[in-house]
Amino acid sequence: MDINQYFQSYENYFWEWTTDEDVPDESGYHENNLISIPNIGPIAYRAYVIEVLKMLKVGFPSFGSLLLTLYATQDGYINFNDALAPTKNFYGDGDAVKGIVNITVDFLERVKSLDKVYKKGQNRITLLQTLFGSVYLRLSSGNSELILGRYRKRPHKIGESAVKKYATPNFVYNDLRIFERLNQIFPTTQSIIDALQGKIDDLELEDEIAEDEATVESGGDDFIQELIEEPKTFQVGSLIKRIWSGLKIPMKHLSPGEQPIGGVSDMTNKGELHRMLLSEFANEDEVFMSRIANNEALYIQREIPPEENIFERIILIDTSLKNWGKPKVLSFASTIAIIKHPKAHTECKVFALGKNITPMSLDKVEEVVENLNQVSGLLDVSPALDEFFKKERSEKDLEVFFVTNEENLANPNLQKVIHENRDRLKFIVTTSANGELNFYKHHNGARKHIQKIMLPLQELWANPPKKKATQNNNAQKNGSKTPVPLNYPVLFPTPKSRIATFLYEGEFYILSNKKQLLRTYLSDNYYNKNIYVSSRIHRGSEVLVENISIKPKGQFALAKDKQGSYIICQYQPDKKLLSKLNVITGEYSDLNVTGQNIPLNFNLIYFNRNFYLHEDGFPMIFKINIEGKISIEQVENNEEISRRFIRNTAELARLHNGGENILSNFGIIGINEAQELVVSKLALSRRFDNVYNFNKNLMDLDVIASQNKNKYTFGDGSEIITDTRGMLTFKSSNKHISTFYIPSTQYGYLALATGKDFGGSEYYLPKNTQLKIKEMDEMYTDYMKNFIKHILDYGTKN
Structure with a gap:
């Protein structure tokens, strides 16, 4: 199917291509930029529909079925019978078209009745992916990608599709028959919600902060823990998570189109004068002013396709004498909290302001230790701050933070520089010796206090780490992690990110x-x-x-x-x-x-x-x-x-969609009452014949391994070495049990391998391998079951 065929419009059909001359399209082709239902109203702008198609990695449904589902997920008044009446009347001489239209309306009413939370923002995309991903009546992913590729190269081809053609009843039936299958798969509104529930949770785990630490692919927590364990950075590290819990700095910016403000078909009593309905101006002056005063005037608010604004952060830390001591610790803690925040995915640069502007890196413990020692003998860093803003900066959407002591804001020189650059200095963070952090934001030329965080320093700093003692023979030198190989006999799970x-x-x-x-x-x-x-x-x-x-x-x-x-x-x-x-x-x-x-x-x-x-x-x-x-x-x-x-x-x-949920934060490792391996909150269990995976552990732990970095040791001396890339290595103290490996992923079917044998999901089998293939049940019994049995027989219970 080519681009013209997929986007083709038809006579007496429920949708058509139209043009909104006031809204330019980023593709450069501004005609036919809106899709509307004749005599009813618009469905969506072309740019938004294209973005939706990009997200449907499983392959495109028919264009008509996609538009109807988008219409069903809009806010405001929706009437499917009115929208589909011309189609049903013109093409519905036979029972086939009338029947499929009735089925379509029934299913769309089900979608319409969903709570708004399922039909907004990214959840709306997840809803579409769930519905259309559950049926096979769609284009292949390869054909879909070709259509998108050709559209990117020749968006003007839409103009040919906008010229309406005559459709046959057979085309109408094929265009809508996907709803017949959806009606069978999702017979009730609750069945749609049940299908969505887990997927929306997974989406929030990826885009926001993961609640279950076992499914997060992030090294941020590991770095914070390293700061806490190092005596020289303990004070900084111990404050970061407390700052995270109250931090209200936005981690991403969205265009107004992402906000739930309705579409062209909706009316609102709030808006700008140029968006007021022309009919409002037809009233007498007294009536007109009364309607405005009572919020009865009506405005049009167009829906803009959502777009995430990519920006770069620059954090400037004051290293003057007044920002030394506890205020400086707070400065570095708040800076690292912003850089390493779980929601932060933007590029960030850090500079120390003193006599000069010095770039800093805070990605390693050693770098934090080194930069904490930076201090200038100045009482005022306003010359350095002024020099920073005088430099020509062409970065797109630059967002500048300035971190300083609260007392320094009283300095007239600093006040002058901040005032002159208030349109470029986005946030000011102030520190104090008593643990108080204040966040200010410049908006429309005015400074606004947005939050205060009070850190209980005495409580957070009550238990500093002791100097690292000499490690025993089993520990790694200098407390470093147990080394892991570049690769294993089995493949790594492929990451989603x-x-x-x-x-x-x-x-x-x-x-x-x-x-x-x-x-x-x-x-x-x-x-x-x-x-x-x-x-x-x-x-x-x-x-x-x-x-x-x-x-x-x-x-x-x-x-x-x-x-x-x-x-x-x-x-x-x-x-x-x-x-x-x-x-x-x-x-x-x-x-x-x-x-x-x-x-x-x-x-x-x-x-x-x-x-x-x-x-x-x-x-x-x-x-x-x-x-x-x-x-x-x-x-x-x-x-x-x-x-x-x-x-x-x-x-x-x-x-696309080939990634796995990799377990990278392992937490507690042990053995539960059912004699199953437990990693964090997940138990390795048998689901079906020869099928094993990690699922939520529902039993108490009998045995818990002691942890030293990435090595977990049981009472009998058996070890599990973790690899955050997605692998577990098992070394039993019983020399008759060979070392074996299991990928660490949630939900997916797992494999178990040694240097000679392999069992389980072929997903993990290397392309060119000499491993002998066995059943997974046999591999689990020979290795994992015996590994656990030896621990229980010769180890000590907790």
């Missing part, structure tokens, strides 16, 4: 949010189709490189140089910066391409031993070298590049 995905020389690669380069693959071969779901083609991944020094923004492409090293090319359009990194050797080079006048819609891709900034339809494109220092040159476009780009995009679409 990714910076980019690549297809290079027929192999799939992932640049994860943890800045690892992973290699994964897809498969349709199964060694036991009776056990595992045959529709799953995703596989785990192996780690190629870790700790890659790269910023997670812009566009990326991957290739290999002549020496076989992986090269990542990065293009940041907002900064006009092109860079190239050898992830093996660390060799880096960059190039400012401002003078090249590269159009915004150009894509960074790999093709035939070169990187390209490419867009279909342009006669000239830009070629970037792989070997040596980065350079760029204009070359003639090649149709083969477009064909390869489209094919690669379709192939990469198959990786």
Whole structure:
């Protein structure tokens, strides 16, 4: 199905393409930017519908069914019978169309009756994903991705689809028959809610703060704990979580369109004068003023597609003498709390203000210790603050914090600099020796106090850590973590959070949010189709490189140089910066391409031993070298590049929804009354024949292992070594039990492997392996069951 066919409009149908001349479209094509129901009102802007389609990774439903479901999730008055009456009357001579329209109305009424919480913001997207993901009457994900790709290149093609054609009754039936299946799957409103409940919780875990620590892929808590355990940073670290509990600084900004203010079809009694209904001006002056005074005048408020504003934070810490001692500890604690907040995903830079402006990094304990010692002999840092704002800064959506002592705000020089730059200085954070933090925000030229946090310093600092004693022979030197290998006999679970995905020389690669380069693959071969779901083609991944020094923004492409090293090319359009990194050797080079006048819609891709900034339809494109220092040159476009780009995009679409919920914060590890392994709050249990996974533990623990960093030791000497990338290593004190490995993921079917044998989900089986395949029940009995039995027989119970 091509782009014209999917977006095609029809005569006497329930929807049509229209144009709102007052609202420009970011694609550059401003015609046909609104979809409406004739004689009733709009459904949504084209830009919002395209964003929704991007989120439907399972494949697109028919366009008509998507629009009707969007209409059903709107606020305000909704009447499906009126909307579908022209369609039913014109095409409904036979029973088929009348029947499918009646079924459609029944189901949409069910969706309409859902509570508003399920139909707002991201939950609305989750609702659509849940409904359309439960049926197979939809386009393939590859075909869907092709339609989106062609739309991005040629949005004006919508103009051809806006010319209405005649539809047959058979088309109407096929367009709406998905609701027949949905009616069977979700016979009641409660059945929809039941399907949504868990998915909405999962979504909030990913986008906000995770309530169950076992499902969070974050190293933030580990870093805070390291600060608390280090005597030199204990005071800073012990304040951070208390600051988190009360911090009200927004961690992301959304455009007004994300707020629940209704759509074009809705009216409101609050608004701006230019949005007032023309009919209101027809009243007599006295009546007109009375209606305004009593909030009876009506306004139109258009719905804008939601958009997250990407911004960069800069935190300036005052290092003058008045901000020394306890105020300085509070300054660093509040700064780290903002940087490492679980909701924070923005880039953040920190500078110390003294005689000079000194950049600081606070990502390691050693760096915090070093920067805590920074102090200037000045009483006033206003010259440094003024110098910071006088520098030309072109960063998009810059958000500046200034952290200082409360007493310093009385300094007239500092007051003058703050007042002159109040439009650029977003927040002021003040500290005091008694543990009081105050947060101020500049808005419309005025400073507003937004919150006060009172920290009980005496209570929080009551139990400082003692100096680290000499470790016994079993502990690691300097208290470091037990080392883990780069890879294991089984594959790692593939993470959901990714910076980019690549297809290079027929192999799939992932640049994860943890800045690892992973290699994964897809498969349709199964060694036991009776056990595992045959529709799953995703596989785990192996780690190629870790700790890659790269910023997670812009566009990326991957290739290999002549020496076989992986090269990542990065293009940041907002900064006009092109860079190239050898992830093996660390060799880096960059190039400012401002003078090249590269159009915004150009894509960074790999093709035939070169990187390209490419867009279909342009006669000239830009070629970037792989070997040596980065350079760029204009070359003639090649149709083969477009064909390869489209094919690669379709192939990469198959990786969507292939990630797992990785357990990275392990907490308590032990054995429960049912003799099951318990990791944090999850028990490893048998679900079906040969199927095991982690589920919520419902029993008390009989045995608890002692923890030393990432190593847990039981009373008999058996050990479990945890790896936050998603792996558990089991070493029994019984030498007859070989070391074995189990991936640490929630919900998904698991595998168990040794250096010779493998059992369980093929998801974790390496592509080229010499492991002997066994049933999972046999592997569990031979290894895990005997591992637990030896602990219970020879260890000590708690």
